[in-house]
Amino acid sequence: MGIPSSRDLLATCVWAAVTLAAVAVSDSLFLRTILGAPIVFLVSGHAVLRAIGIRTTSVSEHLAYAVGTSLAIGIAGGFALNTAGFLGPPGWAIWFCAITIGAALVADSRSDAPDLPPWPGPVRVRFWQGAAIVLALLLATGAYALAVRDETTYRQFSYTELWMLPPAGDRPGRLTVGLRSAETQTHRFDVEITIDGRLSAVFRSLTIAPGETWARQIPVPVSATSQRAEARLYRPDDHRLYRSVSTLVPRT
């Protein structure tokens, strides 16, 4: 015997309205996820299933169909909102709210709507069983956190980036030279900049820590022909040319 109630329809309407309000006024990630994810995955589909009048025989069947229907509604929404030029947070909130409330009203007006499937009987969970399940959840979450930490901290390659960019529209007559360290320890560097082979600027003993960025804008002389600028990076510890980059300075 199913559940012959329409309270679920009222709940879906309230859920949809609250989600719409949350998207309109709140930036809270937590609140919007708690409200928004179920409406994309379940609530709207449940309302449409009830409106169509699909009879399901178990909760698992009803949930699976509701998720599938929600996905289909979301996909249809994408095309509808694209046509309306309204693909954005307010558009999505209005779409799901309108579909959910509209479907709930249709479902409520039906005289031959099938009942909801019966809920399975209560399962007796002992304390240790509950504790084991909670412990399992904590272990899995902790393991994921460890994986995230390992992913973000482990680096196979250590290196130093050197770059030189030509003058751009917002900085005419100026080259950009930059340096960023992804080494494992702090290093000292010398940078030499030449324009058409002539020394233009030198920066000695730049101390760059891992993760640190150093960048400068270098003025270039006005010229009727394009010039070739070059930046060389040396390690003073071993007097080695470490990196070399270049760019073209367009004629002015």
Next chain:
Amino acid sequence: MTRAHLTAATGTNPLQTGVQFVSAVIGPDLHGGSSDAPTRPVSCEWIAALCLTAAMALLLVVAGHAAGRRSNDMAPLLFWSGVVLLVVPISLRTGWPRVARGERLFLLFLLAEALFYCKAVYSPTSFIGHDEFLHWVAADDLLTARRLFLSNPLLPIGPAYPALEILTTAIVDLTGLSLFAAGTLLLVILKGTFVAGLFLFYEKLSGSPRTSAIACLVYMGCTTFAVFEAMFSYESLGVVLCVLAIAVEVASRDLDGRPRLRALGLIALLLGALAVTHHLSAAFAAIYFGALAGFEALRRGPMQIEARFAVGATALLAIALPFLWMEAHGNLLTGYLGPVIEGGFRTLLGKIMGAPTPRSEHLGPPAQPLGMRLTTMVAILLLALGLATGFFRSLATTAPSSARAGWRPIQDILRRRWRDGRILLLTLLAFGFPISVAFRLTSAGWEIGNRMGTFVFIAVGLVVAVSIVHFWQGREPRGWRLIGPAIALSVIVMGGVTSSALDPIRGPYRVAADQQSVEPMGIETALWTKQWLAAGNRFTADRVNRLLLASYGRQDVRVKIAAGVDTARLFEAETLGPDDFWALARSDIDFLLVDLRLCTAPPVLGFYFEPWQVQQGKPLSSDMLLKFDDIKGITRIYDNGWIVIYDVRGLHGNS
């Protein structure tokens, strides 16, 4: 019953004995009864214990990945002990007789989500699979432009199937989650829904939760289940909609009147969504429903007009909707799938006929550890055994109930008398399994075999489950009949994991190995381009760096320099010849990215740029890659010791 047959055979000639033995093994006798034995209530002891076991297994898997990153020898031991600890206990319990339906379903969810977890912790902070990058870029474009159908040079057919991107961006917009978090949440829900849909489908078809649970476990032995269908890719969504559509259809088979019409409405909704989601899943649905309508038309015996109409209407929708969608958006499918299918069939047929081996086959498959290969092979053998012993039994389950003795059920089916065309269709579809394995033995056909597996395993699951329930275990299994098939199921699921990826353990950087080539240095270089060059510059690079530039760097990446000039040709030449120089000069490419790590080893997948590149397998040298240093008009604007970016705008006077 098997024993009775064998006893009766004593005293007859050896040929007759042999025939009787084979008949007893592969014949259509059903020993498992038509319904499950009474079950016990849901066992919370088992659920709690298995949750804890699964969590410990996942911890081992994470430790395996961490060790793998550092090239530690313990990595395989940690990872695979975790996978065994995860798969074996849950598989054993799920396939066990007399377990409650709800418990079986919960354990299937647990296993499916835990396998997804194993895939997720490979790269826990971002998408990493080749196909994932393609859809990530499309979703990012959709979020930026707020428009559908934007071109995607990395996946030209992608804009015609934007459903995955639509749903992901809907979640992002409603919740404020990042694209990765929203995509992962969507995949978690899809995995659970897929297992639920598959379970319901098998359950309605077989009338037995036990058969259904075993069939779902067998499906998890599919090569695409653990990784490919867990990717942020349109197939992950397509296969869920497809399974839900066939599950709703089978659930509505006994309805009539308005309830059947309503079910048809839901199927139409799901098929409509499927048509715009994924071409191959939609094609499978069209084949399935079309063939089902054909079988129902062929079937003799009483059948209501209404039922015939419903099956016919479903077939019409399943065939017409994808076709109309394809026509509305230009037929890109032929150009996208055509060469793959043609190449695969040509290679396979050539192999069968003894034709000379094509160039693509000289590379050979990338090597896997022996243990993984052995597990996959044993799993394939077990599946083959299950199919051999389940084929006629599966057919017998749909024979008219009055004809279940000896080969009579099969005779009835040959006379076009069956109860459910779906079982007949799926049993015949299981023949696709050996074909998919044959395709996977060739490099050119591997893709076809892999994609076929996703759908063929729906049929394989049913046939092997019938074999286990009605032959290997029977109604009251004890001793080896109880343990043996349960262990075989675990091996089949393990085979799904071992065949899911070249190396499922995270390891150090490898050359041209797709996800194994993605690491922080390449990512940070791509991020540098976005920060210092701004987004939207036209870049070209090798296959992996192209993905990183398009996703992290938001650059406009190109697969070709110009019409008919592939990227590979530009990079693989010893010197830049006049043709390539002029092609580059006349192109609109702004920057070239060169990764010198490509010179350190041969490409793992056999190519650095694209599968169709000319010089497959030939190693690159640093001279080839650094030849741009000496070209007037090209400047080296970025260098980190491994990765170099060249500015080629000077060639076409934009600088």
